[in-house]
Amino acid sequence: MIKTKIENYLGKAVGNDIKIEVFVPENEQFGHYSTSVALKLAKELKKPSMEIAEEIKTALSYGIAKKYFKKIEVAAPGFINFWISEKVLKNEFENIYKLNGKWGKNKNKIKKNVVIDYCGVNIAKPMSVGHLRSTIIGQALYNIFKFKGYKVIGDNHLGDWGKQFGVLIAAYKEARKNKKLKDISLDNLMELYVNYTARMKNNLELGDIAKEEIKKLQSGDGENLRIWKKFHNITFKELKNIFNLLDVEFDYQLGESFYNQMLKDVVSEALRKKIAVKSEGAMVIFIEGDEIPFIIQKSDGAYLYATTDIATVKYRVKKFRADSILYVVGNEQTFHLSQLFNAVRKMGIVKNQELAHIKFGLILNEDMKKLSTRAGKHISLESLLKEAIIRAKKIIEEKNPNLNLKEKEKIAKIVGIGAVKYNDLSQNRQSDIAFNWDKMLNFEGNSGPYLQYTYARLKSILRKSDFKKFDSKYLNKKIEMDLILKLEEFSSVIEKITINYFPHYLADYLFGLAKLTNSFYQSSPVLKAEKGIKEARLALIKAVAETLKTGLNLLGIKAPEKM
């Protein structure tokens, strides 16, 4: 990596243990790479930053470093700007080319177990667009960590044991009594749920029935358990389709019910360690600085999701030997998770392990109000994905009618889903997203299909010519050097994401790469270039194509050969 190489050179030249950071400036008049290390040293050394910068520049103008750079400039108020020599760039390109899309991937395993908690759908409720974010952000992080050589465990923490099952079972039994049930689907269940909840407001008796049903379920009542399993099956049947469409996979799908047996011990452990106390009849853990305690057992003896969450952490640390647990969960759970993290540390369940809340914004209505599943106003994820595929198909029909039907369908799926995923992954996960069909299904400009289209066109060129060897000495245009520099960035972008957990850096990078590439082959013919140049350009295009494909796949997006 050029960046680390410069950092090493600088480290030697500076001879100080200050953290050296090299970045790619936005404007190339400031070099291929740049550093502000002299500015940072100025205060410590009590010397003008320009003077320090000049000294560093001089130190780098001897020996091997001299050959590495084409030019080094010092710019006010103390930046040092680097231009890499073309020979180095060409060498670098040949290395990238040889790795054939695997570049940026760590060959060595990193001995760190990363557990990623994502998706977290609820049983007996249709998956909504809100779950989309967790699922695709989580999957992208999963892919990226794996690519970097970490041991990754993906766990879909299903919501399958909550209070809502009391309502669901009550509503189900009621409907069954009225013989309104035939083939029950997830939508039917949702209807029953919404209907029952609405009536509960004016009819307290219904609420009591629901409470009774949940108590029965949790104490192992046979019939309620059977009904609960039925809900499970109905949900999974539909989830399977969505997971297929989204191309997500989990190593584990341990729901809340899985931890049910452990809850009692969690509470007694907390009490034994004198972390939990009784307050207002409930068992709670007080967290310094929080007005409201973390409740782990209700006054009626029932456990809560807080209890389950503690059990889950414990399980992950013990069984998965987690060094790091990443919770890909919405912003609205910030308070709960910070309490959880504090609680498990207090209890000694977690010591040096990392617990991180990979938070993301809500998907809001156009009027910036929360999309609520409870109010029944949900937008089902499946309908969104299907709509995306339909729109993609229409465009394919228009743009590329010669493809056969099977191909069209396959591509429509790849492109439609890609558009939806990219739309999400290209944004900073922390901000709220205004739900907007046209934007989410955008097929132009900074979009998934734009990247896929670029890839397909590159592949189309590559299909038309085969080449065995190339010589990078034929790459001399400025845009070719720019492309090599851009390719070079890939691996540091991936690296960055394993530190800050922001997949949109990758999306942003890929868009930049695709844009530059489109611009390149618009102005520089590949197949019609003269011998020598042609092969070198084909190699360049191939490296870009492989990088695009790898990058898209890391985001969970497929790259079609044709579109």
Added chain:
RNA sequence: GUCCCCGUAGUUCAAUGGAUAGAACACUAGCCUUCUAAGCUGGAUAUCGAGGUCCGAUUCCUCGCGGGGACACCA
């Protein structure tokens, strides 16, 4: 009321404390008998307000305004 997050172009989004704040959409002027026009090349427009720290602030701190979220037995 307390706490957390957010406020960037008409719209939707970028910007590890860095240099002239980037894109995309929309609008607009061009480019298909050269590799797929889902493309390429141009054009106009923005940091909520007031202070502060810093060589340098969209970013950090304080206050105000506006939006969202969470806040004892829901998940």
